[in-house]
Amino acid sequence: xxxxxxSIRRGGRETAEMVNYxxxxxxxxxxxxAVHQIQAESAPDLACRxxxxxxxxxxxxxxxxxxxxxxCMTRLDTIPLDQPVTIEPIxxxxxxxxxIADVSWNYEVKKRIKKFKPREPxxxxxxxxxxxxxxxxxxxxxxxxxxxxxxxxxxxxxxxxKHEEFIGPRFLVYAAALEMHPLDTExxxxxxxxxxxxxxxxxxxxxxxxxxxxxxxxxxxxxxLKERVVDEYYDPLKKLVNLFRKRKQER
Amino acid sequence: MYHQFKQLANLDITTxxxxxxxxxxxxxxxxxxxxxxxxxxxxxxxxxxxCAAGINGANRLGGNSLSDLIVFGKRAGEHAAIxxxxxxxxxxDNAAIEQTxxxxxxxxxxxxxxxxxxxxxxxxxxxxxxxxxxxxHDEMVEALNGLDALxxxxxxxxxxxxxDFNPGWHTALDLHNLxxxxxxxxxxxxxxxxxxxxxxxxxxxxxxxEFAKFNYSLKKSADGGMEIxxxxxxEMPDYLKEVIDEMG
Numbered sequence: 001x002x003x004x005x006x007s008i009r010r011g012g013r014e015t016a017e018m019v020n021y022x023x024x025x026x027x028x029x030x031x032x033x034a035v036h037q038i039q040a041e042s043a044p045d046l047a048c049r050x051x052x053x054x055x056x057x058x059x060x061x062x063x064x065x066x067x068x069x070x071x072c073m074t075r076l077d078t079i080p081l082d083q084p085v086t087i088e089p090i091x092x093x094x095x096x097x098x099x100i101a102d103v104s105w106n107y108e109v110k111k112r113i114k115k116f117k118p119r120e121p122x123x124x125x126x127x128x129x130x131x132x133x134x135x136x137x138x139x140x141x142x143x144x145x146x147x148x149x150x151x152x153x154x155x156x157x158x159x160x161x162k163h164e165e166f167i168g169p170r171f172l173v174y175a176a177a178l179e180m181h182p183l184d185t186e187x188x189x190x191x192x193x194x195x196x197x198x199x200x201x202x203x204x205x206x207x208x209x210x211x212x213x214x215x216x217x218x219x220x221x222x223x224x225l226k227e228r229v230v231d232e233y234y235d236p237l238k239k240l241v242n243l244f245r246k247r248k249q250e251r
Numbered sequence: 252m253y254h255q256f257k258q259l260a261n262l263d264i265t266t267x268x269x270x271x272x273x274x275x276x277x278x279x280x281x282x283x284x285x286x287x288x289x290x291x292x293x294x295x296x297x298x299x300x301x302c303a304a305g306i307n308g309a310n311r312l313g314g315n316s317l318s319d320l321i322v323f324g325k326r327a328g329e330h331a332a333i334x335x336x337x338x339x340x341x342x343x344d345n346a347a348i349e350q351t352x353x354x355x356x357x358x359x360x361x362x363x364x365x366x367x368x369x370x371x372x373x374x375x376x377x378x379x380x381x382x383x384x385x386x387x388h389d390e391m392v393e394a395l396n397g398l399d400a401l402x403x404x405x406x407x408x409x410x411x412x413x414x415d416f417n418p419g420w421h422t423a424l425d426l427h428n429l430x431x432x433x434x435x436x437x438x439x440x441x442x443x444x445x446x447x448x449x450x451x452x453x454x455x456x457x458x459x460x461e462f463a464k465f466n467y468s469l470k471k472s473a474d475g476g477m478e479i480x481x482x483x484x485x486e487m488p489d490y491l492k493e494v495i496d497e498m499g
Contacts, residue, residue, distance in 0.1 A: 012415070028260065040368035044419025045412030054255055073258060097416045 007084040032071035048099040058147035063088045068149040090152035118183040134182035141177035143213040150207035166197035169207035176221035289327035299327040309448020358423045364409025367423035387453040439467040
C-alpha cells in the first residue's frame, strides 16, 4: 500500500522542530500505529506516551493536524494523507520530550477539590438507598479517562494560561460528579466561584467537542454548576432581600 | 468492545460477525515465590502479579489477574516491610553497579549496531511460530537455536539519542529479559509432554495426571545457562480441600 508522511514534533523542554517521517500505510491503521512504526523503522528514540491502544487509558493524547485527539482512536482513513500529517504534544501543558507533555498540574488541581463526603447510612441494613435517576445523572461523568484533551482545547488554559485561577473542564466534570452525587453532603459552590474560577468558562463547548468519551461536559456538568454558583451568590432577588435585611439591622 | 469495533472497524458486532483469534494474553509462570510471603528465592526480593508464578495454574481466567495482584501485592508489601525492618539495609557492591550501568549505556556508543526493535520483532515472530498456541517438540528445539542467535544479536544493539524518555533504549534493555523469559518458556514447554490449560501440544494432545504432581522450575546454572528441575506440588491442605468439596 501507499506511504504517508508524518510531521512529528522532535525536541525537549526548550527547543523543538517538526521532522518529517515516511511510513507504509495499511488498512485499519490508527495514528498511534504509524508512530510505533516510525519508532521501529527510523526514530527509535521518539518519545510518546501510550498504554491500552483501546481509548480507555487516556495516555496517548496529542494534537493531530492541530486537533486534540487520542492517537490510538484516530483512524488514518479519517485524515487526508496527501499532505504531511502533523503530530504534536498537547499544548496546554509544558513539553517534556517529543510527543510527551507534563500533565502533572492536573493531579495537583484534583487534590484541591473537596473530597466526597457521604451522609450517614440511613437504611435499616446500615447502607444507603439511592434513586436510579440520581445515579444515572452522575454516571456520565464517571466515563472520564483523564486524557486531558478538554483541558488542552480550553482557551482559558491554552491561550490565556490561567492555570493558577481556573481548574479546567476536566475538574469541573469531577466537581459536578461529586456535587450531584445523591449521597454527597459537601458544598463546593464557594470554591467553584473563587478558587476554581468557574466564571472563566464562557461555554464555547470546545471541551465537549473533543471529549473521546462523549461526555456532554458543558451542558451537563459546567452549566448546572454555574447555575448553583449564580443561585447562591448572584441571585438578584436574594441580593435585594439581603440588602433589605442589612439595612434593617443597621437601623 | 461494541464501541471499539464501531469506531475502529465500522463494524456493528450486534449484527455482523467479527473475526476472533487466539493470542498471547498472559504469562502463567513467573518468578518463583513463597506462597505466604511472596518472597523469591533471592532473599529480600519480593514479586507479585503477572511477573510472579502463583495461583493461576495452567490457565488464567479473565478477571483473576486483578484479584491476584491486589491480594498478593498487599502480602508482598507487608512482608517486604517486615523484611526491611528485620534486616535493615544490605551492602551494595559498587563494582557490580558500575558494571551494570556501563553495560546499560553501551548501546549508545556502539556504532554500526542493530536496531533493537528489529530484534524484538524477530523474537516475537520466532516465538509465535515455534512456541505459540499449538506446540510440538521439534519446533521448540528449533526455537532454542533461534534464541541463541537472537541473544548474540541483542548484545550488539545500537540506539540513538540519550537516556531521556528513549523507547529504543528501553527496548534494548528489555531484550535481555525477553530472551530469558522466552527461553524458560521454551525449555519448560519441551519437558511438559502433555497438554494442559494454555499449553497445547500437537504431539501430546491429552492431559497426563503424572504432570499434575509437580511444577517445572528453571534457574541459572553454574555455566551461565539454564537448568530445569521438577518441584513436587505440596499436598492441598484439608481446609482448602473442604472449600473445593463444598463448591462441588
